[in-house]
Amino acid sequence: MGAIGGEELTKWEKMQGEVSSGGGEEKILVLIRLRPLSEKEVAKNEVADWECINENTILFRNSLQERSMFPTAYTFDRVFGGDSQTRQVYEEGAKEIALSVVGGINSSIFAYGQTSSGKTYTMVGITEYTVADIYDYIHRHEERAFVLKFCAMEIYNEAIRDLLSADSTPLRVLDDPEKGTVVEKITEETLRDWAHLKELLSICEAQRRIGETSLNETSSRSHQILRLTIESSAREFLGKDNSTKLSASVNFVDLAGSERAAQALSVGARLKEGCHINRSLLTLSTVIRKLSKGRHGHVNYRDSKLTRILQPCLGGNARTAIICTLSPARSHVDQSRNTLLFATCAKEVSTNAKVNVVMSDKALVKHLQKELARLESELRTPAPSSTSDYAALLRKKDLQIEKLEKELREQTKQRELAESRVQDLLLMVGNDEDSTEWGGISNRPKWQEGNKWEDECSVSDSSVTDDSHYQDIGGRKMGNSVNSRPSKIEFFNNPLTGRGTGEDPNEICREVRCIEMDESGADKISEPLAFSTGNAEGMHSNVAIDELESTPPRQVTETQSSMTNGILEERHQDVQMTIGSLVSRYPEDPSPWAQGNMSRCESQKLNRSWSCRATLMAGSSFPDFETTGDSQNTPIEGFEKSFPGRPEGFQRMVPPLNYDAARLSRNDSQSSMGSAFVDELKAQKNKNSTDEDIPSIDTFVAGLKEMAKLEYEKQLANCQGEESKAEKNVKDVGLDPMLDTAESPATWNIEFGIKRKAILELWQSCNISLVHRTYFFLLFKGDPTDSIYMEVEMRRLSFLKEAFSQGNHAVQGGQTLTLVSSLKALRRERDMLCRLMQKRFSEAERNRLYQMWGIGLGSKRRRFQLVNRLWSNAHDINHATQSASIVGKLIRFREQGEAPKEMFGLSFVPAAPASRRSLGRKRNNDHWASLW
Numbered sequence: 001m002g003a004i005g006g007e008e009l010t011k012w013e014k015m016q017g018e019v020s021s022g023g024g025e026e027k028i029l030v031l032i033r034l035r036p037l038s039e040k041e042v043a044k045n046e047v048a049d050w051e052c053i054n055e056n057t058i059l060f061r062n063s064l065q066e067r068s069m070f071p072t073a074y075t076f077d078r079v080f081g082g083d084s085q086t087r088q089v090y091e092e093g094a095k096e097i098a099l100s101v102v103g104g105i106n107s108s109i110f111a112y113g114q115t116s117s118g119k120t121y122t123m124v125g126i127t128e129y130t131v132a133d134i135y136d137y138i139h140r141h142e143e144r145a146f147v148l149k150f151c152a153m154e155i156y157n158e159a160i161r162d163l164l165s166a167d168s169t170p171l172r173v174l175d176d177p178e179k180g181t182v183v184e185k186i187t188e189e190t191l192r193d194w195a196h197l198k199e200l201l202s203i204c205e206a207q208r209r210i211g212e213t214s215l216n217e218t219s220s221r222s223h224q225i226l227r228l229t230i231e232s233s234a235r236e237f238l239g240k241d242n243s244t245k246l247s248a249s250v251n252f253v254d255l256a257g258s259e260r261a262a263q264a265l266s267v268g269a270r271l272k273e274g275c276h277i278n279r280s281l282l283t284l285s286t287v288i289r290k291l292s293k294g295r296h297g298h299v300n301y302r303d304s305k306l307t308r309i310l311q312p313c314l315g316g317n318a319r320t321a322i323i324c325t326l327s328p329a330r331s332h333v334d335q336s337r338n339t340l341l342f343a344t345c346a347k348e349v350s351t352n353a354k355v356n357v358v359m360s361d362k363a364l365v366k367h368l369q370k371e372l373a374r375l376e377s378e379l380r381t382p383a384p385s386s387t388s389d390y391a392a393l394l395r396k397k398d399l400q401i402e403k404l405e406k407e408l409r410e411q412t413k414q415r416e417l418a419e420s421r422v423q424d425l426l427l428m429v430g431n432d433e434d435s436t437e438w439g440g441i442s443n444r445p446k447w448q449e450g451n452k453w454e455d456e457c458s459v460s461d462s463s464v465t466d467d468s469h470y471q472d473i474g475g476r477k478m479g480n481s482v483n484s485r486p487s488k489i490e491f492f493n494n495p496l497t498g499r500g501t502g503e504d505p506n507e508i509c510r511e512v513r514c515i516e517m518d519e520s521g522a523d524k525i526s527e528p529l530a531f532s533t534g535n536a537e538g539m540h541s542n543v544a545i546d547e548l549e550s551t552p553p554r555q556v557t558e559t560q561s562s563m564t565n566g567i568l569e570e571r572h573q574d575v576q577m578t579i580g581s582l583v584s585r586y587p588e589d590p591s592p593w594a595q596g597n598m599s600r601c602e603s604q605k606l607n608r609s610w611s612c613r614a615t616l617m618a619g620s621s622f623p624d625f626e627t628t629g630d631s632q633n634t635p636i637e638g639f640e641k642s643f644p645g646r647p648e649g650f651q652r653m654v655p656p657l658n659y660d661a662a663r664l665s666r667n668d669s670q671s672s673m674g675s676a677f678v679d680e681l682k683a684q685k686n687k688n689s690t691d692e693d694i695p696s697i698d699t700f701v702a703g704l705k706e707m708a709k710l711e712y713e714k715q716l717a718n719c720q721g722e723e724s725k726a727e728k729n730v731k732d733v734g735l736d737p738m739l740d741t742a743e744s745p746a747t748w749n750i751e752f753g754i755k756r757k758a759i760l761e762l763w764q765s766c767n768i769s770l771v772h773r774t775y776f777f778l779l780f781k782g783d784p785t786d787s788i789y790m791e792v793e794m795r796r797l798s799f800l801k802e803a804f805s806q807g808n809h810a811v812q813g814g815q816t817l818t819l820v821s822s823l824k825a826l827r828r829e830r831d832m833l834c835r836l837m838q839k840r841f842s843e844a845e846r847n848r849l850y851q852m853w854g855i856g857l858g859s860k861r862r863r864f865q866l867v868n869r870l871w872s873n874a875h876d877i878n879h880a881t882q883s884a885s886i887v888g889k890l891i892r893f894r895e896q897g898e899a900p901k902e903m904f905g906l907s908f909v910p911a912a913p914a915s916r917r918s919l920g921r922k923r924n925n926d927h928w929a930s931l932w
């Protein structure tokens with residue numbers, strides 16, 4: 001049998017008017033029936049606390065005495081008091097719903113309430129009246145052929161028993177593709193007449209009692225479902241085809257007592273029984289509660305037999321009435337309230353009943369053939385009016401194409417993101433490897449052969465080209481060394497940081513020996529990468545390999561090469577444009593800074609290419625690092641232990657930042673603490689060049705990276721437990737910014753704005769170096785990959801602020817850093833910037849700046865006034881932008897910071913969720929691993 005729709009249905013729907021207002025979406029009808037006090041209750045001098053004050057409201061009368069927190073009045077579709085008869089409950093309540101069945105609409109009548117509240121008393125009457133009315137209806141419609149079928153079941157301890165069968169073998173619930181949920185092998189008796197029904201009802205009652213007697217209980221603890229199915233011919237509606245019919249069922253559901261298991265049942269079998277009763281009832285309650293809040297999300301119908309069988313009556317294709325029965329006795333007040341609470345939820349639930357018209361397969365085939373013929377003829381002879389149809393069709397197709405294009409764009413974006421992440425992973429590993437190779441040997445990856453990096457990277461410091469930031473500091477071409485090596489590490493080399501260390505190349509090989517990749521792509525990882533720094537790095541490496549192993553090496557590297565070029569060019573342009581926009585406020589600025597593109601001539605002036613800076617750092621540019629790295633607060637117990645693969649030299653050159661409360665050391669804070677910058681300045685005072693007084697961007701970047709890395713390390717330590725615990729740890733400390741960003745990129749912009757605002761304020765309150773602010777501000781402008789640095793910066797500053805506010809100090813290179821000392825350092829920095837004003841700006845430029853900043857051209861100490869105003873307003877982003885622009889020029893940010901963030905390994909693309917899954921790693925580990 002199959003369902004039909006269309007015009008025929010409309011005819012059937014019209015028919016509904018005869019017996020009911022029809023189906024469609026409607027709320028469950030909720031009726032309350034209050035029984036009178038029983039003889040027993042009267043004998044116990046029980047008081048009746050509940051009263052039906054009108055047709056819709058039931059009132060708890062004792063509320064004043066009890067000062068209850070509960071509601072005193074409850075309103076429902078209809079309430080029936082103790083003196084009402086079942087007939088009245090039927091006529092004025094359940095009848096309309098119950099009789100929908102003769103019109104082809106499924107319906108259900110439930111009785112819900114505590115033991116002895118009158119469920120059975122009510123349902124027996126309702127069932128009998130309904131069936132009597134159905135027969136009456138049938139007699140009045142003799143032109144139609146009706147077939148009534150009856151079945152009855154009991155659910156007890158989650159087992160279904162057929163009440164019309166002596167066989168007590170539990171029945172199974174099945175999912176029928178056509179009929180939905182069905183109970184297998186249930187006896188279905190065709191009703192002959194009313195007397196036959198009475199007979200069957202008494203059989204059911206007897207069967208139920210047998211079960212109850214064997215349990216030695218007077219109250220029913222099972223759920224009983226009586227089901228009457230009516231099939232009626234549909235000849236007068238669907239022509240003469242008598243294979244088409246209406247078919248609908250009405251369920252009469254007498255639920256077990258709703259009291260809690262704990263009250264009625266306590267241990268052993270009783271407890272189990274109670275659990276089962278409750279499982280069905282609790283699931284019913286849960287289902288009702290969920291449905292009452294709308295049809296969102298999963299509804300757990302399948303959690304109990306009862307809800308599974310009754311699913312269509314609860315949220316689906318059935319009209320439903322629930323009669324909640326109450327005892328008025330004071331001793332049952334809690335149960336009565338629970339019942340009313342359930343009823344309150346139930347009245348919010350909607351069902352969507354439809355007329356159920358079914359036709360035999362034969363009829364269905366006929367119907368479909370007719371439909372097919374009609375469509376074919378339409379195709380052959382298109383109607384003249386169909387031009388507009390075609391136009392509509394075209395529009396529809398256009399929309400579809402548009403949608404597909406959008407999807408394609410989305411997919412492309414996703415792919416790019418994933419590729420970009422692969423690239424970042426490569427860069428990151430490359431960075432780490434770089435740290436092992438500081439100084440001499442270029443470790444150029446094979447895949448760079450022939451690309452422009454190779455060719456241009458051979459330029460020495462003194463002959464910097466536009467691509468100077470790509471160059472190899474050793475002046476060695478990046479291609480040669482790799483060819484002499486096995487192809488094992490080539491994926492992990494960073495073309496941008498392919499610097500040598502001067503160490504024994506074999507040493508480096510030993511560090512990377514664990515990766516074996518052959519050209520066929522059958523990569524094998526025998527153990528975590530040796531060059532990896534601890535577990536974290538091991539995971540990182542595995543992640544990288546996991547991501548890459550499906551792609552042959554050559555293929556990947558070539559793709560990456562071009563991809564990296566693309567990304568870098570894009571970001572390079574972005575940084576240049578941003579800087580350009582910052583300085584475009586000074587149109588007359590003759591310096592190339594104000595131009596969109598840097599000329600070759602200008603770029604040749606740069607005395608510090610990216611790799612030059614690396615040389616400076618590796619060498620003697622900041623002698624403090626050399627001298628203090630070991631002796632001062634290098635966290636022997638922390639950082640180095642966890643990164644055993646890191647060469648010693650690296651630690652000295654770029655000591656880790658540590659914003660741990662106890663030791664804000666000189667090294668710890670070199671790039672971030674305002675006074676640290678000033679210390680550098682002091683240390684370099686002897687140098688003649690004012691330029692040299694400016695802490696380099698390398699120092700800044702190295703410090704940032706170390707801080708983030710340290711944070712990663714801390715997190716990793718937390719993350720080595722089980723996954724859920726690890727995730728919790730990360731979340732608990734609020735250090736999953738990348739993850740969050742990756743999962744909700746749409747919110748990142750907002751988050752970035754909030755964080756930037758907070759950082760601006762923290763800079764101000766902690767007297768952070770203006771140079772630091774400028775570097776930071778110009779480097780991190782809202783790229784999602786900035787997230788980690790924003791987070792680390794915020795944490796560090798928050799710590800500092802707290803320390804200052806509590807009057808605490810942080811120790812720095814043997815000096816005590818306090819609010820006052822940081823203020824002094826800031827003043828010294830302003831003095832330095834004041835001097836640079838003279839040097840970096842022409843008089844005309846300075847005058848323009850004075851005017852812009854509201855400083856009278858005739859006023860004294862104008863430069864000082866201007867510098868004093870820079871970075872003085874933490875609440876104005878325009879102010880910050882302009883301050884960054886000016887300080888940026890003073891410290892030659894453009895020349896230093898021309899290279900995009902990628903050059904410093906500061907940009908990380910967050911992992912796409914899908915790829916994270918595919919990696920099969922712990923999510924947070926994966927996330928953190930992706931950072932390095």
Ligand SMILES: Nc1ncnc2c1ncn2[C@@H]1O[C@H](COP(=O)(O)OP(=O)(O)OP(=O)(O)O)[C@@H](O)[C@H]1O
Nearest residue numbers: 035036114115116117118119120121219220256257
């Ligand atoms: N409205 C009513 N008027 C008069 N007597 C009632 C009414 N409702 C119930 N009773 C009587 O209260 C007693 C308990 O009723 P019933 O068996 O229907 O309760 P129940 O809720 O079905 O209990 P259980 O959950 O234990 O089956 C019966 O003796 C019944 O006759």
